Amino acid sequence: MNGAPLGxxxxxxxxxxxxxxMSAFTGCAFCELGTWVTYGDVAYCWFCAVKATEIVAQIREALTTQRHLRVVR
Structure with a gap:
């Protein structure tokens, strides 16, 4: 065991x-690296999944800020 909590x-x-x-082994939809993982119908390697998560968080933050600015004006 590597010291990480179970699960x-x-x-x-x-x-x-x-x-x-988990899915059948396939290529990442973005970089084509082999992976067993999908989110919805899209296959992601670990690197692309982490980067996509960061990008989605940035977009949500920008949209929240934009909505807040509209309310303040």
């Missing part, structure tokens, strides 16, 4: 509301 995974648990699922 812990370095993979994001969800991506844009879609839960992580």
């Amino acid at each position: 812990w995974s370095p993979w994001p648990p969800t991506l844009n509301g879609e839960p992580r699922r």
